[in-house]
Amino acid sequence: MSSTRPDQANTAWDVVIIGAGPAGAATAITLAKFGQRVLLVEERVTAAFKLGESLPPNAISLVKHFLGDIEGSAQSIPGLFRTAGNISVWATEQPEVTDFFFTLTGFGLNVERLAFDEALRSNAVTAGATLLKGVRFESCARIADSSFNWQLRISSDTQTQQHRARYLVDCSGRRAVVARALGILPVPEHDRLFAYAQWFSCAGDDDDRYTRIEAAPHGWWYSNRLPGEESDEIKRLVVLHSDKDLPVAKMAARQQGFDQLLNESTHIAPLLKSKGYRSCGTIRGAPANSQRLQRFCGDAWMAVGDAAQAYDPLSSQGMDKALKTGSHAGHMIHYALTDCPQGKDGLGSSSTFIHQYNEQQHQLWDTYVTQRDYFYGTQPRWSDHPFWQRRRQKAQRPLARASDVI
Ligand SMILES: Cc1cc2nc3c(=O)[nH]c(=O)nc-3n(C[C@H](O)[C@H](O)[C@H](O)COP(=O)(O)OP(=O)(O)OC[C@H]3O[C@@H](n4cnc5c(N)ncnc54)[C@H](O)[C@@H]3O)c2cc1C
Numbered sequence: 156m157s158s159t160r161p162d163q164a165n166t167a168w169d170v171v172i173i174g175a176g177p178a179g180a181a182t183a184i185t186l187a188k189f190g191q192r193v194l195l196v197e198e199r200v201t202a203a204f205k206l207g208e209s210l211p212p213n214a215i216s217l218v219k220h221f222l223g224d225i226e227g228s229a230q231s232i233p234g235l236f237r238t239a240g241n242i243s244v245w246a247t248e249q250p251e252v253t254d255f256f257f258t259l260t261g262f263g264l265n266v267e268r269l270a271f272d273e274a275l276r277s278n279a280v281t282a283g284a285t286l287l288k289g290v291r292f293e294s295c296a297r298i299a300d301s302s303f304n305w306q307l308r309i310s311s312d313t314q315t316q317q318h319r320a321r322y323l324v325d326c327s328g329r330r331a332v333v334a335r336a337l338g339i340l341p342v343p344e345h346d347r348l349f350a351y352a353q354w355f356s357c358a359g360d361d362d363d364r365y366t367r368i369e370a371a372p373h374g375w376w377y378s379n380r381l382p383g384e385e386s387d388e389i390k391r392l393v394v395l396h397s398d399k400d401l402p403v404a405k406m407a408a409r410q411q412g413f414d415q416l417l418n419e420s421t422h423i424a425p426l427l428k429s430k431g432y433r434s435c436g437t438i439r440g441a442p443a444n445s446q447r448l449q450r451f452c453g454d455a456w457m458a459v460g461d462a463a464q465a466y467d468p469l470s471s472q473g474m475d476k477a478l479k480t481g482s483h484a485g486h487m488i489h490y491a492l493t494d495c496p497q498g499k500d501g502l503g504s505s506s507t508f509i510h511q512y513n514e515q516q517h518q519l520w521d522t523y524v525t526q527r528d529y530f531y532g533t534q535p536r537w538s539d540h541p542f543w544q545r546r547r548q549k550a551q552r553p554l555a556r557a558s559d560v561i
Pocket residue numbers: 173174175176177178179196197198199206207208209210290291292293326327328329330332350394441442443459460461462466468471472473474475477
């Protein structure tokens with residue numbers, strides 16, 4: 156168990172945040188800057204693999220807010236790499252270019268997630284939060300006779316600790332461990348999208364700064380060059396998204412099948428070939444389906460980031476949403492706690508502030524679903540393939556508002 160502050164013996168907190176990804180770090184930074192006593196709990200000491208991910212230009216101001224001024228020095232901040240736009244082969248075989256040059260910032264970012272997440276955590280500690288790494292959330296129980304609302308059990312490989320908190324935040328990503336412990340589950344599956352990722356390397360030049368998207372009969376491809384350390388090798392990530400229950404998913408999980416599917420792509424395979432790329436490492440899989448909780452918040456707890464709602468990577472909004480909702484959650488929790496300094500009531504949906512957060516989550520979900528269905532609906536080919544049939548059917552259904560499923 157490791158702490159980045161000497162006061163780890165403290166076990167009483169205003170807010171305990173479970174999960175120190177972008178959502179957890181952003182929530183912690185916001186609350187700690189208000190002077191709240193914040194404990195940020197992260198299961199991993201060093202993360203396993205993370206994909207290189209893209210941030211659109213409209214997310215840059217938020218990144219600056221949490222990581223400082225990156226203007227003119229994107230390369231010097233660990234894990235950041237400027238991107239020029241998107242090239243998508245979607246509605247037709249003809250590539251469509253969206254150039255970030257014409258946006259306010261003029262560029263987007265590709266981030267190396269390990270470094271990006273670490274920089275955010277480090278800023279949370281600088282803002283005054285206490286970070287415990289290598290520590291897992293185990294359980295939580297309501298306390299009746301104290302000014303604290305929660306008794307939490309967290310554990311590392313070697314010990315278990317008890318902590319008390321006035322407010323509890325679930326930032327544990329798609330696993331939503333706190334919400335599940337409270338009996339709040341994700342609404343039944345929206346889709347079964349799964350991502351199969353393969354890294355490639357080449358010794359030559361690749362100055363392509365465009366994110367590549369390509370529709371395929373059984374799903375869609377994503378590729379971009381990765382921000383790298385100073386080395387002779389350049390790396391590129393290639394990801395196939397398809398539904399986990401389709402036969403093609405079994406193929407994509409194995410090297411031979413992945414290569415075969417990739418060879419059938421009309422733009423990404425030729426791009427790799429032209430630069431002399433070779434695959435390296437093994438294929439990694441990750442769930443990429445749309446997911447949202449039955450409830451986003453309750454008495455003295457809320458879910459933020461992917462724990463509350465997780466998006467299809469086609470949206471490229473996951474991290475932007477994690478930072479944005481982390482900031483909003485931090486403000487609303489601070490106002491709610493300030494409104495009832497000792498009280499135990501008023502930290503649920505009867506609080507105007509918590510209610511506002513809940514409303515924002517509902518609106519975000521409705522907007523996301525509308526946009527997702529619209530984009531899938533603009534791809535007219537392969538209408539006899541299940542991957543596209545499923546999405547076309549969804550696009551034709553009237554929108555089920557997030558509030559309808561509660
Ligand atoms: C294939 C794929 C591609 C993507 N591409 C993009 C992209 O290009 N652009 C983009 O913006 N987004 C992308 N996303 C989405 C993005 O990765 C997520 O939206 C983002 O990571 C959400 O941040 P978060 O902090 O909510 O959750 P996470 O980043 O998942 O962080 C959750 C943290 O909680 C910790 N945790 C979990 N359980 C416990 C526990 N019991 N105790 C303590 N800690 C715990 C985890 O270790 C983790 O560090 C992609 C997602 C996928 C699957």
